Every structure is written in C-alpha cells, then in structure tokens.
Amino acid sequence: MAPFRLVMDSFWFSPYSFSAFVGLTEKGIPFEIQELALHKQENKTIEYRKSSITGRIPAIQHGEFWLAESGAIIEYLDDVLPTPSYKSLLPQKLEEKAKARMILAWIRSSRDLMPLITERSTETMFYERAKSPLSEAGQKSAEKLIEFANLLLSESSDFLFDSWCIADTDLAFALHRLILNHDPVPRHLKQYAEVQWQRPSAKAFIDRPRPDYVSY
Ligand SMILES: N[C@@H](CCC(=O)N[C@@H](CS)C(=O)NCC(=O)O)C(=O)O
Secondary structure, eight states, X not given: OOOEEEEEETTSOOHHHHHHHHHHHHHTOOEEEEEEOGGGTGGGSHHHXXXXXSOOSOEEEETTEEEEOHHHHHHHHHHHSOTTTSOOSSXXXXXXXXXXXXXXXHHHHOGGGHHHHHHTOHHHHHSSOOSSOOOHHHHHHHHHHHHHHHHHOXXXXXXXXXXXXXXXXXXXXXHHHHHTTTOOOOHHHHXXXXXXXXXXXXXXXXXXXXXXXXXX
C-alpha cells in the first residue's frame, strides 16, 4: 500500500482537518502529517496549489495521488480502504449512508450555521473562549443546529445510526462550538457530543499540544 500523508493546519483547529484526521486514524493505517502555517500563507505556494488544486487544507497524498476537500477525502478513504478489512467511515446501509452524506454536507455548507461558525470560531474552542454572548443571529444559528441534531437523535442515542460513523464526529464538533463556550445545549445532545469527543481518534486531535495562536 502506498504511504498516506495528511496536510493540515499547524494550529490543529480546522474542522475539516479534524474530519480527515479522524477518518485516517479510524482506518488504523500509519500516515504522515505535514502541517502548513496558514497565518504564514504556506498553503499559497505554487507547489501546494498545484498539488491540492484548491490551495486549502486538508489534503491527502496517497502515493502520487493528491486529493483535497474533506468530504471527498472521507469517501476516497472508504473506497481505497474498504470494509471488512478497514473500519467504514460512512454507514454501510444505503439510506443511512445517504443521510450521513447529507449531515456532512449540511455542516460544511449550510448558511444557517454561518453566524455560529463566526461567533464560536474554532479559535474559541482550542484557544481563548468567546468573550461575548451570541448575537440574535448567532442564537438563531445555534437553535438551528440544536433542532437539526434533535431531529436526528433520540434522547438516549450515542450514535446517529447503529454504530459510529464520521457524521457523528462532525456533528459533535459543531455542537462543541457551543458546549466549550458554555452556551446552552440540551443535556442529551451534550452527552452525545461528549461520547464522540472521548473517542481515541478524536482525542488524538483534541488533546494535541498546540503552538501559541497567531491571528490571521
Ligand atoms: N470545503 C473544504 C474547506 C477547507 C477550508 O476552508 N480550509 C481552510 C481552513 S479551515 C483553509 O484552508 N483556509 C486557508 C485559505 O483559504 O487560504 C473542506 O471540507 O475541506
């Protein structure tokens, strides 16, 4: 098997890097990590732009093959490292897989989440907590996330489906924007998100010692 490399941010706080990192870790294969300092624009070099095409992180290199976009990376990992030899990142059942893709896409691109993402940035999760309460728009955005999670999860679910999938990891990350900043989150959603946060693949990212933050 050709070696894998994950190119990610040096502050270890990108939600997209988190998803790709957890995906690779869950596959149980060795992989190298290359950190790019986004505040120094290390992702803007011509070499990285040519390889990644998007110039954004994360990207993976598998042998000579390069791929960016965390959602595409997850799908590629499941294709190239399939079950049963490797853990599946997306559910096996067709409808559950489709739902998991919906969840990943909504978390990545919904405009509903934009105010929350701005006011509860990942800097507030891994560096300094938010100093101001959520604005009206931020609160609406938080309510939308909570409604979304509530509609998908029952009161006692540890997972979205029968067992863990990468959508659990992504949804828990989004909920932790609120949890870590002490914004209200219903108890069962908090418990659900904390289960995902304790997963060894997630903890390896979360507990990683981080360099001092430089704003950019
Ligand atoms: N849709 C992309 C988003 C990737 C993304 O926006 N990455 C940010 C860091 S969180 C980035 O590379 N920013 C640097 C830049 O845009 O110059 C994915 O899912 O991978």
